[in-house]
Amino acid sequence: MTEYQTITAEEVVLRDGTIKLHGPEGFAGMRKAGRLAAEILDEIAPLVQPGVTTAAIDDAVRQMTLDGGAVPATLGYRGYEHSSCISINHVVCHGIPSEKTLKEGDIVNIDVTPLLDGWHGDSSRMYLVGDVALKARRLVDVTHECLMIGIEQARPGARLGDIGAAIQTYAEQNRYGVVREFCGHGVGRLFHDAPEVVHAARPGTGPVLRPGMFFTIEPMINLGKSPVKLLADGWTAVTRDKSLSAQFEHSIGITEDGCEIFTLSPKGLHKPPY
Ligand code: MF3
Ligand code: CO
Ligand code: CO
Numbered sequence: 001m002t003e004y005q006t007i008t009a010e011e012v013v014l015r016d017g018t019i020k021l022h023g024p025e026g027f028a029g030m031r032k033a034g035r036l037a038a039e040i041l042d043e044i045a046p047l048v049q050p051g052v053t054t055a056a057i058d059d060a061v062r063q064m065t066l067d068g069g070a071v072p073a074t075l076g077y078r079g080y081e082h083s084s085c086i087s088i089n090h091v092v093c094h095g096i097p098s099e100k101t102l103k104e105g106d107i108v109n110i111d112v113t114p115l116l117d118g119w120h121g122d123s124s125r126m127y128l129v130g131d132v133a134l135k136a137r138r139l140v141d142v143t144h145e146c147l148m149i150g151i152e153q154a155r156p157g158a159r160l161g162d163i164g165a166a167i168q169t170y171a172e173q174n175r176y177g178v179v180r181e182f183c184g185h186g187v188g189r190l191f192h193d194a195p196e197v198v199h200a201a202r203p204g205t206g207p208v209l210r211p212g213m214f215f216t217i218e219p220m221i222n223l224g225k226s227p228v229k230l231l232a233d234g235w236t237a238v239t240r241d242k243s244l245s246a247q248f249e250h251s252i253g254i255t256e257d258g259c260e261i262f263t264l265s266p267k268g269l270h271k272p273p274y
Contacts, residue, residue, distance in 0.1 A: 002195075002207040013189040020188060021212035026119075027253055027260065030188065030214060033121030034251050034262025036068040036114045041125050042267045045274040048127040050104045054086040058097035061112050070114035073122075073191045080235065085111040085124075092220050092228050092237040092245040093182055104130035107140055109247045113191065120191050122216050123263035124249040128272045135223065136244055137272075142174045143221040143246035144271040150199070150217045154252055154259040158209050164201030167219050177226030179245070182237065184216040187251050209254050214262075218249030 005018040007026060022030075040061055047057055062083035065072045072083035087095035087109040088102070095109070102108065111124035126140045146167045153162040171178045184197030195207055199219040220228075224243025231238060239245050248271070251262045264270075 004210060006212070007188075015190055015193055017194050019186060019194050019207060019213055021210055022188060022214055022253065023212060026188060026212070026214065029117060029119035030121065030251065030253055030262045033070065033114055033116040033119040034123065035121070035266065036065070036070055036116055037112050037121035037123040037251070038263045038265050039068070040064045040112050040114065041110065041123060042265055042269050044110060045127065045269055048102065048108060048110075048129060050102055050130050052102050053099050054088070054095070054097040054102070055099055057086060057110065058082050058084050061110070065112070065114045068114060068116065070116035073113040073115040073120050077191065083112070085109075087111070087245070087247070089244055090239045090242045092179055092222070092239060093247060094235045094237055096233060096235055102129045105132055107132060107136050107244060107246060111249060118189055120187050120189075120251070121263055122187050122191070122249060122251045124218065124247055125269075126246050126248060126272060127274070139176065139221065139223050139244055140246045140272060142171065142176065143219060144248050146171050146199075146219045146221055147217055147248040147250060150219065151250065151252060151259060151261065154209060154217070154254060156209055156211050156254055156256065159204055160195055160197060160206030160209065161201035162203050163217060164198045165203040168200040171219070171221050177222040177224060179220035179222060179226055179228055181228045182220060184218045184249070186213070186215045188214045211254050211256050213254040214251065216249055216251050218247060220245055220247045
């Protein structure tokens with residue numbers, strides 16, 4: 001049975017497996033953190049060019065996060081030492097920023113999580129480096145559609161599995177693989193909380209969505225098969241078949257009649273080209 005826990009302004013929040021139900025203070029906190037995440041993703045768009053190192057992009061993310069009065073939640077998280085994850089081509093997620101340079105034709109996911117006044121704004125988008133092949137651009141477009149189709153299911157009374165079901169159906173209609181090894185998550189005062197938001201599921205399964213639930217939806221969609229493997233660094237996840245992978249992520253909150261997207265781009269830079 002799913003347990004829910006109503007959260008008020010000042011209490012200590014534990015990762016105890018309950019699904020938290022937030023009130024107006026929570027919405028206000030997530031709105032600010034989410035907006036900062038979206039502004040960072042807007043501002044780095046012009047930086048994503050051939051020849052730029054992913055470490056330089058990570059530096060810019062860290063600076064913008066600090067300038068916004070936040071700290072990168074990933075810095076020091078389980079030993080992770082960077083302010084973003086930057087995942088190129090067949091890297092599915094958790095790519096580690098480095099001196100490696102972007103090259104023409106790459107597709108890149110940049111994932112940021114500013115922690116602002118105790119709230120986590122978690123979001124990622126895809127970026128295109130110069131001219132990108134049609135096949136890759138199509139994967140990026142369909143992955144964004146997967147995220148938005150998932151978000152359309154998010155309203156009180158629906159089940160969590162309805163989100164994954166909609167995403168899986170759409171991705172598989174396009175003959176893409178949906179990654180199973182990583183999922184979305186409850187978010188708020190905690191970076192990663194219950195529930196697990198899987199991106200492939202059966203409709204009508206999982207917890208009932210209730211107003212005040214905050215979670216991410218962050219489908220990872222592969223041009224080839226779905227299986228993933230972890231590299232020796234312990235973080236970088238890549239497609240087993242080396243096919244391209246794309247991902248978009250929003251943090252959302254369930255409202256009385258639907259949901260609020262906390263991480264929408266203020267500049268309308270929802271998907272590339274930007
Ligand atoms: N931002 C990622 C997510 O969407 C988590 C990154 S954790 C890190 O959940 F340690 F890899 F940075
Ligand atoms: Co996330
Ligand atoms: Co993220």
